[in-house]
Amino acid sequence: MSEGRPKVAVEPKSGRFESLEEAVVRGGGVVAPPEDAQALVWADPHRPQDLPELLARVDGIEWVGLPFAGIEPYVPYLDHERVWTCARGVYARPVAEHALMLGLAGLRGLATYARATTWSPPQGHNLVDGKVTVFGAGGITEELMGLLQGWGAEVTVVRRRADPFPGAARTLALDDRLEAVAGADLVILALALTPETEGVIGAAELAAMADHAWLVNVARGGHVDADALLAALDAGELGGACLDVTEPEPLPDGHPFWTHPRVLITPHIGNTPEMGIPLLADHIADNVGRLAAGEELAGVIDVDAGY
Amino acid sequence: MSEGRPKVAVEPKSGRFESLEEAVVRGGGVVAPPEDAQALVWADPHRPQDLPELLARVDGIEWVGLPFAGIEPYVPYLDHERVWTCARGVYARPVAEHALMLGLAGLRGLATYARATTWSPPQGHNLVDGKVTVFGAGGITEELMGLLQGWGAEVTVVRRRADPFPGAARTLALDDRLEAVAGADLVILALALTPETEGVIGAAELAAMADHAWLVNVARGGHVDADALLAALDAGELGGACLDVTEPEPLPDGHPFWTHPRVLITPHIGNTPEMGIPLLADHIADNVGRLAAGEELAGVIDVDAGY
Numbered sequence: 001m002s003e004g005r006p007k008v009a010v011e012p013k014s015g016r017f018e019s020l021e022e023a024v025v026r027g028g029g030v031v032a033p034p035e036d037a038q039a040l041v042w043a044d045p046h047r048p049q050d051l052p053e054l055l056a057r058v059d060g061i062e063w064v065g066l067p068f069a070g071i072e073p074y075v076p077y078l079d080h081e082r083v084w085t086c087a088r089g090v091y092a093r094p095v096a097e098h099a100l101m102l103g104l105a106g107l108r109g110l111a112t113y114a115r116a117t118t119w120s121p122p123q124g125h126n127l128v129d130g131k132v133t134v135f136g137a138g139g140i141t142e143e144l145m146g147l148l149q150g151w152g153a154e155v156t157v158v159r160r161r162a163d164p165f166p167g168a169a170r171t172l173a174l175d176d177r178l179e180a181v182a183g184a185d186l187v188i189l190a191l192a193l194t195p196e197t198e199g200v201i202g203a204a205e206l207a208a209m210a211d212h213a214w215l216v217n218v219a220r221g222g223h224v225d226a227d228a229l230l231a232a233l234d235a236g237e238l239g240g241a242c243l244d245v246t247e248p249e250p251l252p253d254g255h256p257f258w259t260h261p262r263v264l265i266t267p268h269i270g271n272t273p274e275m276g277i278p279l280l281a282d283h284i285a286d287n288v289g290r291l292a293a294g295e296e297l298a299g300v301i302d303v304d305a306g307y
Numbered sequence: 308m309s310e311g312r313p314k315v316a317v318e319p320k321s322g323r324f325e326s327l328e329e330a331v332v333r334g335g336g337v338v339a340p341p342e343d344a345q346a347l348v349w350a351d352p353h354r355p356q357d358l359p360e361l362l363a364r365v366d367g368i369e370w371v372g373l374p375f376a377g378i379e380p381y382v383p384y385l386d387h388e389r390v391w392t393c394a395r396g397v398y399a400r401p402v403a404e405h406a407l408m409l410g411l412a413g414l415r416g417l418a419t420y421a422r423a424t425t426w427s428p429p430q431g432h433n434l435v436d437g438k439v440t441v442f443g444a445g446g447i448t449e450e451l452m453g454l455l456q457g458w459g460a461e462v463t464v465v466r467r468r469a470d471p472f473p474g475a476a477r478t479l480a481l482d483d484r485l486e487a488v489a490g491a492d493l494v495i496l497a498l499a500l501t502p503e504t505e506g507v508i509g510a511a512e513l514a515a516m517a518d519h520a521w522l523v524n525v526a527r528g529g530h531v532d533a534d535a536l537l538a539a540l541d542a543g544e545l546g547g548a549c550l551d552v553t554e555p556e557p558l559p560d561g562h563p564f565w566t567h568p569r570v571l572i573t574p575h576i577g578n579t580p581e582m583g584i585p586l587l588a589d590h591i592a593d594n595v596g597r598l599a600a601g602e603e604l605a606g607v608i609d610v611d612a613g614y
Contacts, residue, residue: 093435097458101415104408113573114412114421117565119557122579128400128454147435150456151404250426258424266420272429 006039006291007032009061011054014044023281027288039063039291041284048073063297065287067280069139070192075306085299086307090283092139095190095270099140099218100147102242102264103127103186106214111240111264125185125212125239127151133158133184135177135200136191136219137165144188156180160196174200178208185213192307193220201225206232212239218270221247226257233262244270313346313598314339316368318361321351330588334595346370346598348591355380370604372594374587376446377499377527382613392606393614397590399446402497402577406447406525407454409549409571410434410493413521418547418571432492432519432546434458440465440491442484442507443498443526444472451495463487467503481507485515492520499614500527508532513539519546525577528554533564540569551577 006029010020020043021031034040034054040061042051045068055061055077063083066074071086078084105111109124129152134141137159145167148155157165158180162173172180177200181187187209191197201215202225209215215238217224226247232238240262246255249268257263271279287297301307313336317327327350328338341347341361347368349358352375362368362384370390373381378393385391412418416431436459441448444466452474455462464472465487469480479487484507488494494516498504508522509532516522522545524531533554539545547569553562556575564570578586594604608614 094433097411097433097435098415101408101411101417104404105412105417105421108405108408109573109576110408110412110417110421110571113576114417114571116572118560119574122574122576122581124576124579124582126401126404126582128404146457148457150453253425264417264421265423266416267426267429269416269420269429269431272431274429275431275433 004292005030006288007037008039008041008288009034009037010041010043012044012047012050017043019277019281020284023284024288026281027285028292029288034058034061037061039065039288041065042067048077052077063287063291065284066301071301071307078301078303078306080303083297084301084303085287085297086301087280087283088299089139089142090279090299091271091276092143094272094275094279095218096140096143096147098244098266098270099188099190099216100144102218102244102266103132103188103214103216106216106240106242106264107185107212111262115261127153127185129153130185131156131183132186132188133180134188134190135159135174135197135223136189137163137171138190138192140190140218141165144190156184159191177205181205181213182208183210185210187213187215189215189217189219189223191219191223193222198222199225201229203228203232207237209238211236214239215241216244217241218244221245221249230256230260233260240264242266244268311599312337313595314344315346315348315595316341316344317348317350319351319354319357321354324350326584326588327591330591331595333588334592335599336595341365341368344368346372346595348372349374355384359384370594370598372591373608378608378614385608385610385613387610390604391608391610392594392604393608394587394590395606396446396449397586397606398578398583399450401579401582401586402525403447403450403454405551405573405577406495406497406523407451409525409551409573410439410495410521410523413523413547413549413571414492414519418569422568434460434492436460437492438463438490439493439495440487441495441497442466442481442504442530443496444470444478445497445499447497447525448472451497463491466498484512488512488520489515490517492517494520494522496522496524496526496530498526498530500529505529506532508536510535510539514544516545518543521546522548523551524548525551528552528556537563537567540567547571549573551575 008024008029066086107125131154133156135158154169157168157171162171165171242264244266315331315336373393414432438461440463442465461476464475464478469478472478549571551573
């Protein structure tokens with residue numbers, strides 16, 4: 001009965017192993033040892049170095065499914081012998097929720113209130129009917145648009161070229177980012193880290209922000225010049241910053257961000273394993289179904305471009 | 308040129324005085340001293356006792372506009388000689404935003420992360436595609452429905468009688484509240500405080516909540532049995548609680564809520580003066596326009612019912 005069902009290996013054995021095996025079956029496949037499999041679902045994002053070893057000792061793997069949205073550590077192992085997919089966009093919804101939560105919490109004064117031990121005067125700003133600027137035009141930005149539906153917010157999207165983004169009031173090119181951040185209540189970073197976007201938020205961008213505005217980073221720590229941010233906060237050039245990503249990670253103990261009254265740090269948890277594994281499993285089940293049906297897979301990596 | 312324009316007094320002189328005088332003019336009225344006025348906009352929510360004194364010494368006030376949504380301190384002064392209005396629903400949108408922000412922050416672990424000074428393991432839950440139970444069926448609940456649009460959340464509304472609420476997946480009567488809170492990720496209190504709803508969240512309700520669920524109170528401190536809440540938190544019966552309102556207010560220094568690792572306190576700032584005054588001004592301008600046009604006013608108080 002399994003002739004038409006793709007044989008899929010799930011390796012290495014890890015914490016997310018069981019739900020990914022279930023996903024293979026749910027998608028219409030059968031779980032097989034790597035030697036017999038035509039596809040491989042890589043189940044442990046923390047062991048890239050074991051992948052080429054496994055691929056070298058088996059034949060017949062036509063598709064490798066990687067569990068990440070950002071695949072930087074796997075780029076050296078990509079090849080043209082098979083189809084590679086990543087989890088592009090799969091985790092966007094929880095990350096977008098986290099970004100909006102952080103922005104609201106910042107604007108509403110939670111950096112102060114969460115640490116207070118006495119009743120204090122009113123502070124904080126609304127986001128309803130406000131202005132949001134989002135850097136990046138991928139899945140997270142798309143999901144943010146959806147979550148912001150009820151807010152009546154005016155959204156500016158900043159991307160490499162100023163091609164319009166669905167739902168955005170305006171789209172500006174990265175070069176026009178000073179104009180993009182001016183007047184926004186919230187500036188959210190949700191873009192890929194490339195040589196072009198490293199340090200995209202520095203002294204000039206921070207100075208251009210409204211005094212009450214908050215910066216939210218759910219992209220990569222390298223997008224923000226940390227020293228410039230500390231200086232801008234102390235100069236009152238922005239309301240504060242919520243950072244779910246830092247450079248380096250983990251953020252070292254004793255770093256001034258930890259205790260800054262207008263900084264909130266979360267430890268890269270826009271998408272926790274608990275949130276992400278079911279989403280990854282759905283993605284895998286979908287792709288196993290596509291493989292069985294001979295359809296194009298979702299999240300195919302451009303091997304030459306490396307993403 | 309001012310014959311057809313309502314003469315409106317704005318008293319007592321207070322911080323919100325200027326924007327309310329502007330609102331009178333914007334609505335088509337003229338600002339007049341109380342002796343000459345046909346309407347009175349009460350500009351200071353903190354001085355109820357001065358109102359009857361003023362009304363006793365002038366004639367001709369046909370409409371009194373009160374600046375509050377909840378008008379408990381003014382109830383003794385209401386009369387049938389004129390129309391009384393309150394700011395019912397006027398502040399609902401910022402309060403709804405605050406409630407949702409608090410709920411997201413709680414679920415996402417911010418009570419822990421905001422106080423941490425070191426990188427810590429992932430925790431937290433999504434609200435996307437989750438379940439929200441809201442107590443109350445007024446303006447805040449209506450605005451919450453709007454804000455939650457993009458979340459794909461299933462909303463249960465709890466109200467005195469189980470009349471359907473627009474947008475809610477189900478509406479349950481207050482008597483069925485144990486059923487209503489079971490399985491929700493978030494329980495939000497946005498109902499009026501009456502003898503019937505005092506202590507509406509006690510030991511039984513807290514025990515019925517999901518272990519990971521957060522309670523958010525933006526209504527009145529008296530809705531929640533504080534001792535039962537502390538006991539339930541320590542017993543792990545719910546994820547935590549975000550309280551924008553407490554009994555008493557201010558919450559006394561040293562109260563265990565201030566330092567509880569799974570409690571977030573904000574000092575009754577769902578609607579800060581900065582957010583609320585423009586909304587109140589719009590409401591006043593609207594009502595002055597209605598008065599000039601001979602239309603029914605917005606937010607008319609039922610004097611016998613006292614709300």
